[in-house]
Amino acid sequence: MSRRFAQRLDLRNGTVDMTHGSGGRAMAQLIDELFVRHFDNDLLRQGNDQACFEAPAGRLVMSTDGHVISPLFFPGGDIGALAVHGTINDVAMSGARPLYLSAGFILEEGFPLAALERIVASMAEASRAAGVPVVTGDTKVVERGKGDGVFITTTGVGVVPEGVNISGDRARPGDAILVSGAIGNHGVAIMSSRENLEFDTSMESDSAALHELVAEMVTAVPGIHCLRDPTRGGLATTLNELALQSGMGMRLEEAAIPMDEEVLAACELLGLDPLYVANEGKLICICDPADADALLQVMRAHPLGERAARIGEVVEDTDGFVQMETRFGGSRVVDWLAGEQLPRIC
C-alpha cells in the first residue's frame, strides 16, 4: 500500500522540519518511508490511528515510559532500543508477557533524518528481538530549541499468566531479596559519553529486555512477591520504594551486591555511590526465602541473570528503613536519592 511521493525522503542529508508533524503529505511520507518501513507488521500496515487486536484471556497490564536521554547514542545502546526495553521491562515486572507497544515521537525541527533513521532502526531491531511489535504511533514536531533532538514515549500492554500476583506491596518479613546482576553499568556508560565528562571506559549500558528472564522465573516460581527494575535512582531508590509500599524494612549486605570493577572505579572518581546509579537491564526480585535458591538457579541459567545474587532480606520495620551492612563492617541506612545524581539518564 505504498503511497507515491514525488521524491523519496532524503534520509542521508535531510532534516526534520515543521511539515513532518503537520498532518500533511510530508508527515505521511515520513511515516511510510521511515516508521512503517522499519517497524513493519500487519497491524501497523493497516494505516489506522489505532491498532485493533484480540485480547487474550486473563488480566491485562499496561505501562508507559517517556525517554529523554542525553546523549541519544551511548556505549551499548541508544534512545530507540532503550525506549523499547524500558517499557517491555515495566510491563514484565508484573510477571506479564508483553504483547504490543506503541511509540510517540517528539522531534525537534532540524534533527537529522539520518540520526532518526538510526534510532528507529535500533528500536525496530530491539522490538523484533523481543518479539513485541510496535503497532501504533504518533509523531509531533516542535520548533528548533524547544526539544532536544528527539523524545520518545512508549506504551506497552501485556497479559499476566494465571496464578501470578506480583506487586510492590507484597514483601513480607523474612523474604529474600535477589538482584539479577551487576549494578550501575548503564549510568556509568552514559556518564562516560557525556560531552563535558568524557572518560575512557569499555563499560557498556546493560540496556536489555527482561521479559524472557521473567517468564522463566514465574514459570519456576509463580508465587514471586515483588519484581522491579532499578532504573532511575538505582538499586537504593527502588528498594526504598518497595520498602515503603510494603511497609517493611530491609537489610542488605554490601559485599553480596554484584558490581563491576569499572563501575566502582568510575563512581569512586566521580564521587558517586553505585547504589544510586541507573540500570536498564537488571531486576530486583523479592520472594519467599524457600524459593530463593530455585529462582537463583533459573536466573543464573539465563544470559541476563548470570550474576544473579541474594543480597539481603526483608525485615519488620515500621520506619521502612533500608539498612546495609557495609563491606567495612559498619552499618548504615541506604536512603532515597535526594535531588539528582546526574541529569537525564533514561
Place this chain on the structure above:
Amino acid sequence: MKYIDEFRSRELARKLAEGIAREADTGREYRLMEFCGGHTHAIFRYGVQELMPDNVTFVHGPGCPVCVLPIGRIDNAIGLVEAHDVILCTYGDMLRVPASGRNSLLKVKAAGGDVRMVWSTQDALKIARENPDRQVIFFAIGFETTTPPTAVAIKQAKAERLENFSVFCNHVLTPAAMQNILDSPDVRDLEKVAIDAFLGPSHVSTIIGTRPYEFFAEEYHKPVVIAGFEPLDVMQSALMLIRQINQGRAEVENEYTRVVTREGNVKAQALVAEVLELRRSFEWRGLGEVPYSALKIKSPWAEFDAETRFALPRVEAADVRGCECPRILRGVKKPTDCKLFGTVCTPENPMGSCMVSSEGACAAYWSYGRFHQARTRESAA
C-alpha cells in the same frame, strides 16, 4: 579495586576497633572534631562511629565549602544572573543552596536564568570560549584544595585574552576557621563545645602541608592528626589522637603520609600566591566575620574579578528563622537539636546549607543517621 579496597578492609577495621577499645580510657571522654565534611561523610557512609567505643565521639566541624558560604554571597550570584544576564557556571551542590526569599540558583535556572552546572574550571573556560558574546562567570567556592584550579583558570583566561570570563571568588582558608572555632566563646569560656583533638583535613593538607597546624597544637594544646578520607584512615587517625591525649602530647602527626608532606604542594602554593591574596575579613555562615580567612583576586588580575567587573554590593542576609546551621557548623549543636531538622528541612527541601551538601552534617544525619535515632527512641521507650 586495587589501591582503594586496601583502605576499606573489614579485617583491618576490626583490629583497629579492638586497638581503640583497648587504648581508650573508659574513665574519660574523647571528643574528636573532624574539620572536613569529607570525613563526616566517610564516618557516616561506612558506619565508623559504630565501631568506636561509646566514649569516643566525632564532633562535626565546618569543613563543608557549600555549608559555610553566607547567604549574601549566593544572593550576589543570583543577582549576577538576573540583573546582568550572565552565564553563571557552578558546581552542582551550589544549585540547591537556599538563598534569601526562598530562592535558589536552581529556581533561577528554572525561571530561565542561564545557570550551568560544571565539573571543573575547565568546563567554565570552554563555555566562555564558545559564547564570546556573553559574560561567563565561574562561581568559585571551596577550601585550599579547589583554589589552585581557580588560579590556573584565571591565568589561562588572561593568556587567551578571554575577556568575557571572570571569577566570583569565594575561596576560604582552613587554618583561619580552625583558629576561630578554638577562640570562640563557645569553646574557650562557656565550654559548650568540648574539643579534645582534631582530625586534620586530607585534601586541603596536600596543598598547604602539615606545617600550618603546628601553631594550634602548640598554642591551644590540641593534638592534630592529618587523616586520609578512607574509613581506615579515619580509624587509624582516631587511634593516634587517643594515644596523644593519653600521653598528654599535643603534636601534629600525619597519618596521610601517602599524599601529604610537611611543606605541601609548593608549586600550587606559588601559583595561588601569584593570582590570589588574603582578604582582610570574610563572612562565614556560622562563624561570622573571620579575619584573614579567605582569598580574593589580586589587583593585576582584577579584570577577571567578577566582584570588580560587576561592582557587586555586600549583601546582608539572615538565615531562615529557626535554622541552626550556624551553631551546627561550630559544633555547638547537633542536627537533631534543630527544630527544623526532618520536619520542614530535608534534603529534598533544604532550609539551611548543612542539609544540602552530602558533606553537610544535617544531610549526613538525615541520610545515614535516622536509623540510629529511631532505634535509640525505641530502646528509650
